[in-house]
Amino acid sequence: xxxxxxxxxxxxxxxxxxxxxxxxxxxxxxxxxxxxxxxxxxxxxxxxxxxxxxxxxxxxxxxxxxxxxxxxxxxxxxxxxxxxxxxxxxxxxxxxxxxxxxxxxxxxxxxxx
Numbered sequence: 001x002x003x004x005x006x007x008x009x010x011x012x013x014x015x016x017x018x019x020x021x022x023x024x025x026x027x028x029x030x031x032x033x034x035x036x037x038x039x040x041x042x043x044x045x046x047x048x049x050x051x052x053x054x055x056x057x058x059x060x061x062x063x064x065x066x067x068x069x070x071x072x073x074x075x076x077x078x079x080x081x082x083x084x085x086x087x088x089x090x091x092x093x094x095x096x097x098x099x100x101x102x103x104x105x106x107x108x109x110x111x112x113x
Contacts, residue, residue: 042074051081051101060104061085065095074101082107 045051051074058069067087075082081101089095089111098108 041076045076045081045101052104054083057083057085057099057101057104061087061097061099061106064106065097065109066090067095070094 042051046053054072054074058072065087067089069085069087071084071086073084075084083097083099083101085097085099087095087097094112096108096110096112097106099106
């Protein structure tokens with residue numbers, strides 16, 4: 001019974017978000033439409049098997065770079081999908097990673113101490 005109540009709450013929240021996004025799109029704010037198209041493009045790439053899911057990326061990254069994930073972005077950089085990940089290491093360092101979204105290799109690593 002509690003699960004059903006949570007699902008209803010999540011569904012209501014989702015409907016509210018969609019309603020707000022629709023209202024913003026209809027009001028002429030183009031940023032929302034652009035964000036939706038980026039999301040759709042990334043989802044299509046995942047569904048087509050062109051990129052690994054975020055859960056798998058974070059699992060692989062955590063093996064080599066444990067810490068708290070602060071931000072994740074998925075970029076289509078000249079037809080190459082790259083996950084850009086910022087995390088806070090257990091030692092308190094800011095770690096920035098660029099991870100190939102196909103084979104999950106870390107292409108670039110920057111640590112700010």
